[in-house]
Amino acid sequence: MSVSTLQSPRADAYVVHPERKLALYYVVTGLIFLAVGVAIGPAQALNYAGIDVYKYLPFLKSYYQGLTLHGVLNALVFTTYFISGLLIYLPSRELNLRPRLGFAWFTYWLMNFGVILAAIAILTNGSSVLYTFYPPLQGSPLFYIGAALLVVSSLLVGVQTLWLWAGWRDKHRGQLTPIVTYMCCATWCMWILASMGIVVETVFLLIPWSLGWTSGVDPLLSRTLFWWTGHPIVYFWLLPAYVSWYAFVPKQAGGKMLSEPLTRLTFALFLLVSVPVGLHHQYGDPGISTFWKLIQMSLTFVVALPSMITAFSVAASLENAARAKGGRGLLGWIRVLPWGEASFTAQVLAMVSFIFGGAGGIVNASMDLNQIIHNTAWIPGHFHITVGTATTLSFFGISFWLLPHLTGKPLWNPRLALWSVWTWFVGMMVFAVGMHWEGLLGIPRRAYISSLPSTVYADGARVPMALTGISGMILLISAVLYYAVVIRTLTGRQRDLENAPAIPFSEILSKATPTRFQKLIDDLGLLFWVGAILVLAVYLPSLIQMVQNPNLVKGWQLW
């Protein structure tokens, strides 16, 4: 059944697959919010170069309001939209099942509603609490309600995707779930388990407290619930990139996914051990026993394993593709990879940045080494090459085929797209060097240091501060290039859905067979409950102790 695109392209574009439009709206809305967040980034980078530009930005009341916008929009809002769109769309196309569109559009508008509430709170300077919003700093109720709605609507998208998968399983008893659906559903299951911390924190503690229904809040209990979600949320950002690295990048390189069983094992491991690790963000907190901190530290090292497996598998699939095309030598094969393709290049550079990001993550996870870098500029240095590059640059790469795929409009100026990719990678690498370095010199994260006399920090940190400032300018150029490509692609007049690029599903070299083990890990519900038991086992002793000895303090608005 084909639809002529000539007669009335706009009306008929989405008839065959109306879920294309859904995915497009999620992805583009996410990119719009990212544009706002990214626009504030250079001012942040200049602050860490000792240059204060906030006095020239009349729409921002303070550095901290700008930082709240930057963090919330980039890390929380953009990622949630992009991932929601991608991770419901891919399974629905792989399984050939259409989600219930009425409900799907309801969740989209619910998400928008939540973000608008939070945006009002932030833009009016009512909630300059940063994206960690630790009480007793007390933001506006709109902020917490908006944040809760953002999370809840993403969970509804997840449940809907799992519903599609359950329907497929009913009709295909005894078969293993197709690989992309498996990866997406494992990610959603992990996110459901992970998000419970922030849902409980906002719904039961912060919303009633900010509305004045309760007089105090326990800061340590809130922090602990926040980090229950706050660490595994990074896997919610990272795993969709892994989906693409495993399932799409090999095809884009001209090769195949090497091992389906190992890919499935990787995602099963992430579902099991992503969540019981949040205490490694609280090594410096009093009121939590060192024993449980060390237990969660050990589990953090366990969750490094599936990433190590990924590094091997993905690199091997690229080498396999390159050698099949005649690449030779120990490293010479790298040259024959399709470096002219922006989508491919973006994702390989994202992988490279994650090698450094992962190594830094091991430092952060080590309770002893963490003492040196905790809450210093090292930390934003770290997460700009993880979520800021491994995830974001992968999403840029995905958008270069996804937007043409969804709209039927060809990518505008692929050469410029390639330039945006390289400048993002270089900019973030320079940023990371500058910020990690500043952190080692003891400069704190998220501090308005450009307003301080240079004797405090700047005199002893000229080189890293200069690097940070320069990186902000490189990234500004990159963002302009990227958004030029996105906007010109979306506003293109030519629309040809029939010849639009297909989803680059890779063929599989070694397929999974329904062995007992593979059938066992195909049961994501079972893995979810095992994961949940593990989470409760390592969190309940600390949480029960906090609930039994409440420490309620009043709220403060200090911005």
Added chain:
Amino acid sequence: MDLHTVERFERVWIGFAIVMALLMGLAATYNVVRAVVPTVRSSVGQHVDIKNLAATPFGKPELKRLGFQTYELYMVAHIFEFTPSEIKLKAGDSLEMHLTSADVIHGFQILGTTINVEVIPGEVATVAYRFKKPGIYMIVCNEYCGFGHHKMLARIVVTA
């Protein structure tokens, strides 16, 4: 490149990853348990009433000499300063610090050392350090606490 070769390399790689994770974990555990790197200690579940700090040792936040080269410090973090804001010690002195906050969460990092603690209202964080080298050690609030966060600094002056 056949699949079997890849799988053999893969097993080696995974083995390497497991050994490395194990070593990192053991090293960090050793350093924390044996206090090679001092980390925060606290009486879990016991709080001070921040509305009535005067009735606690934090009512007089100051340096106390306990014995030869041994000092104890009660320090209060509040917007946007530390009290006391300057501490004087001699090289070789050991200092046990007890910290709480009177309002929101603050950070407490002594630059040039491995002391890095969250200061949470109502919770008491205890951490010890021996200052071997003379110099001026800057104390930095490294947890966002409001509009004056970046100005929240104090210092420890260690003389020879």
